Amino acid sequence: MSNVSLRNVRKTYPGGFEAIKGIDFEIPDGQFCVLVGPSGCGKSTLLRMVAGLETVTSGEIDIGGRVVNEVEPADRDIAMVFQNYALYPHMTVYNNMAYGLRNRGMPKPEIDTRVREAAQILEITTMLDRKPRQLSGGQRQRVAMGRAIVRQPKVFLFDEPLSNLDAKLRVAMRVEIRKLQRRLKTTSIYVTHDQLEAMTLADILVVMNGGQVEQIGNPLEIYRKPATTFVASFIGAPPMNLIPLDGGEIAAQFAGDSRSVAAAGVLGVRPEDLLISTDATATGGIALDLTVEAIERVGPETFVYGSREGAHGVSVNPGELPPGEVIVRIPGQIAPAIGERIRAIAPRDKLHLFSADGRARIDI
Amino acid sequence: MVEAQGFRRFVAHFILWIGIAIVAFPVYLAFVASTQDAASIANGQMSLLPGSHLIENYTKTIFVGSSGSTREPVGVMLFNSLVMALAIAIGKIAISILSAYSIVYFRFPFRMAIFWMIFITLMLPVEVRIYPTYKIAADFGMLDSYAGLTLPLIASATATLLFRQFFMTVPDELLEASRLDGAGPLRFFWDTLLPLSRTNMAALFVILFIYGWNQYLWPLLITTRDDMQTVVIGIRKMITTTDALTEWPIVMCTAVLAMLPPVAVVILMQRLFVRGLVETEK
Amino acid sequence: MQKQSTFRSPVLPFLLLTPQVAVVLLFFYWPAAQAVWQSFLLQDAFGLSTTFIWFENYAELLTQPEYYEAVLRTFIFSAAIAGSSLSFALLLAVMADKPLRGSGLYRTLLIWPYAVAPAVAGVLWIFMLHPSLGVLARGLRGMGIDWNPQLNGDHAVTLIVLAAAWKQISYNFLFFLAGLQAIPKSVLEAAAIDGAKPMRRFWTVTFPLLTPTIFFLIVVNIVYAFFDTFGIIDAMTGGGPAKATETLVYKVYLDGLLGGNLGSSAAQSVMLMVIVVALTAIQFRYVERKVTY
Numbered sequence: 001m002s003n004v005s006l007r008n009v010r011k012t013y014p015g016g017f018e019a020i021k022g023i024d025f026e027i028p029d030g031q032f033c034v035l036v037g038p039s040g041c042g043k044s045t046l047l048r049m050v051a052g053l054e055t056v057t058s059g060e061i062d063i064g065g066r067v068v069n070e071v072e073p074a075d076r077d078i079a080m081v082f083q084n085y086a087l088y089p090h091m092t093v094y095n096n097m098a099y100g101l102r103n104r105g106m107p108k109p110e111i112d113t114r115v116r117e118a119a120q121i122l123e124i125t126t127m128l129d130r131k132p133r134q135l136s137g138g139q140r141q142r143v144a145m146g147r148a149i150v151r152q153p154k155v156f157l158f159d160e161p162l163s164n165l166d167a168k169l170r171v172a173m174r175v176e177i178r179k180l181q182r183r184l185k186t187t188s189i190y191v192t193h194d195q196l197e198a199m200t201l202a203d204i205l206v207v208m209n210g211g212q213v214e215q216i217g218n219p220l221e222i223y224r225k226p227a228t229t230f231v232a233s234f235i236g237a238p239p240m241n242l243i244p245l246d247g248g249e250i251a252a253q254f255a256g257d258s259r260s261v262a263a264a265g266v267l268g269v270r271p272e273d274l275l276i277s278t279d280a281t282a283t284g285g286i287a288l289d290l291t292v293e294a295i296e297r298v299g300p301e302t303f304v305y306g307s308r309e310g311a312h313g314v315s316v317n318p319g320e321l322p323p324g325e326v327i328v329r330i331p332g333q334i335a336p337a338i339g340e341r342i343r344a345i346a347p348r349d350k351l352h353l354f355s356a357d358g359r360a361r362i363d364i
Numbered sequence: 365m366v367e368a369q370g371f372r373r374f375v376a377h378f379i380l381w382i383g384i385a386i387v388a389f390p391v392y393l394a395f396v397a398s399t400q401d402a403a404s405i406a407n408g409q410m411s412l413l414p415g416s417h418l419i420e421n422y423t424k425t426i427f428v429g430s431s432g433s434t435r436e437p438v439g440v441m442l443f444n445s446l447v448m449a450l451a452i453a454i455g456k457i458a459i460s461i462l463s464a465y466s467i468v469y470f471r472f473p474f475r476m477a478i479f480w481m482i483f484i485t486l487m488l489p490v491e492v493r494i495y496p497t498y499k500i501a502a503d504f505g506m507l508d509s510y511a512g513l514t515l516p517l518i519a520s521a522t523a524t525l526l527f528r529q530f531f532m533t534v535p536d537e538l539l540e541a542s543r544l545d546g547a548g549p550l551r552f553f554w555d556t557l558l559p560l561s562r563t564n565m566a567a568l569f570v571i572l573f574i575y576g577w578n579q580y581l582w583p584l585l586i587t588t589r590d591d592m593q594t595v596v597i598g599i600r601k602m603i604t605t606t607d608a609l610t611e612w613p614i615v616m617c618t619a620v621l622a623m624l625p626p627v628a629v630v631i632l633m634q635r636l637f638v639r640g641l642v643e644t645e646k
Numbered sequence: 647m648q649k650q651s652t653f654r655s656p657v658l659p660f661l662l663l664t665p666q667v668a669v670v671l672l673f674f675y676w677p678a679a680q681a682v683w684q685s686f687l688l689q690d691a692f693g694l695s696t697t698f699i700w701f702e703n704y705a706e707l708l709t710q711p712e713y714y715e716a717v718l719r720t721f722i723f724s725a726a727i728a729g730s731s732l733s734f735a736l737l738l739a740v741m742a743d744k745p746l747r748g749s750g751l752y753r754t755l756l757i758w759p760y761a762v763a764p765a766v767a768g769v770l771w772i773f774m775l776h777p778s779l780g781v782l783a784r785g786l787r788g789m790g791i792d793w794n795p796q797l798n799g800d801h802a803v804t805l806i807v808l809a810a811a812w813k814q815i816s817y818n819f820l821f822f823l824a825g826l827q828a829i830p831k832s833v834l835e836a837a838a839i840d841g842a843k844p845m846r847r848f849w850t851v852t853f854p855l856l857t858p859t860i861f862f863l864i865v866v867n868i869v870y871a872f873f874d875t876f877g878i879i880d881a882m883t884g885g886g887p888a889k890a891t892e893t894l895v896y897k898v899y900l901d902g903l904l905g906g907n908l909g910s911s912a913a914q915s916v917m918l919m920v921i922v923v924a925l926t927a928i929q930f931r932y933v934e935r936k937v938t939y
Contacts, residue, residue: 470659
């Protein structure tokens, strides 16, 4: 059994900066957990604490039923893939993979078997005698993975392993990492700032912000029901439209029956849930009158950027749209003209409501 | 336009060749003089073309030396210079890489104090503390010994700083990967850091070898016995105040021999030399 | 200053530091402290008795016109050596920076004199400009100059400046070339498109961008002129004729060794330390600036 549990884990740096402010969650055996969040949210720090590269200020980190707070990284039975791969530049690919096993005093024949097996899985058998600098980025990435695989650890740790690759290769490697993890069934923790990577890889998605967990859960569940405005605008691209309800005009459109609506301060609606229509608003839904500011045609779909009149305020969260701007995503390539006035509507069941500070979701 | 460019290019080539001529002329002259007999130099009408006494002069220089104040064969001096230059280069690299490793890769009390203590030595060359250093070397019985020739010149921070700077550019992840791979501090140093430092060590070696070979003031003080003299000191002692006694062909042979090893190092290891020079001055 | 992740060990870091710290303490701090201590002492000519006399050595030093002369002389040497060597090296570097055929060869042929020991450089120049047998002296006499560095102080100074500057050309050349090559070509291309002619490009773009290198080299050359010329002076003139070539470092050497005046020599050493530390401080301040540049 190699589940990983974090129990009220905190990290405070000597300067007093609190990087991790108390985190609790559990990853069951064999699951793929992705930590996602903007840079500086503490996701890498948390991963490095699991690895043993950062000390734990308080709380417990438990790997496979053993609290490892005081255990040396080498003895935690984990393997890590670094963002810049951290391959030993002076060693061949073979030795890069074998080094950790040799240091553990493993017999030579077994090292050889394991290295060749891993090389075969990763299709780098022909490169075993080369040095890292003779490899392409994607090949280095594979070697870094190989170095982790040969150890046959309880847990794989990935620290933004794909961010140094170009876009195409990144997608291909993403699929491969997922396939590999399914095959090896090794518990994995994966750090990324790319929400698309996070959505596609995770069994369990942990959205972090400011040293805290914003939401944990199944990726689609998080997409469907973001717990905070931060999650709402971080997960999903383009981000969810967030509209403050202080004016009351929009609130009036859907207020109707629900008691909870009164407490709501922010309305959220995803671009794909908006429809351009001249129809009247369905009961409890909303209608937004917009002036088209910009059009982005990407082929299968088109993004319409419109502005609402009388909007004010500033965006708080990274990736959030400027106030008053609304994105509508429509299939195909037919779109209104710039400057045209349009009406975008959304039914009630596609709306998200949040408290005024954005920290809580309000169910309609 | 094209013509002007061609002309400008010609000027550049011309100026560079003048520069090369100025830089090379004194050495060429020394070589010419080292192949002449004493009489044709002494009459002040030396030819600018090599003479016929090359083998004779160099053999005498290396195995016999001048017949003036120092009778030591230059071969012995060359050997002393070589030992001193090698000892300074290797010694300095060895102690510096260890201390830089300690300062960069460990956290311990007084780390910064010790770093500054080593760092400050950069500021004062041996020349300003020459007599007290001499006295200490004498008290330790280091006069006329290789230890006395080299140890005081090793006491400076240039190499430590260079290694420190280099270590700072080694990605942290390499250390972390090593820790995950179960390597302790000494193993990380030996398996990873040392192989990665090879080029820097070689570059530093080139610079320190030249530095050691060309030392003057310190060997002048610390050596009293003729058979401990370095070649740079030896050549100076061959020039006697009474001109008539100076054996110029032998002096020039010695000069050429004294220049040969460091110049060869610069030319043959030019890339390392340039790198070492630029890095140590950062 | 330090790595984010480090090893922890109670003894190992100290063990690793021991050799260097031992050497530095023994051959740097102890002698430097001794120099300061001695500068407060008066020793009789036979070394039999010493008295503690506070700053008298310094006071005496600062009343000697000879000391000021040596200070002035040293700065004149520095200015002459740095000025001549730097300007010639810059000219060569600018030429070598052009896309010429054989530029690699030019570089090799210009940098090797770095390896020549100052004292040996001195010997080469003595020989070339020797009043009775020097090849160049012959030429000078042909031009009607009564060249004799053994008797004429100005001639001796010229001789030393020439030898010292000659030896330093390659060093300066190398750093100028590196500095020139670090200037982004696109900046020069932009200037060319803006209509600046080559000379103007040099003075308005290249030269200002080269100032950090120039400043760095000025300090290095001054320190060189202070200390590394010792070998040249000792080999060529021994400080003479009539102290015309006695620089501060050479005076320390003479007063201590030949004069036996250890107290005064120590006081001079300390003064030198102060000058060098000041120069180095200037250099570091400038290095700091270069980082943010």
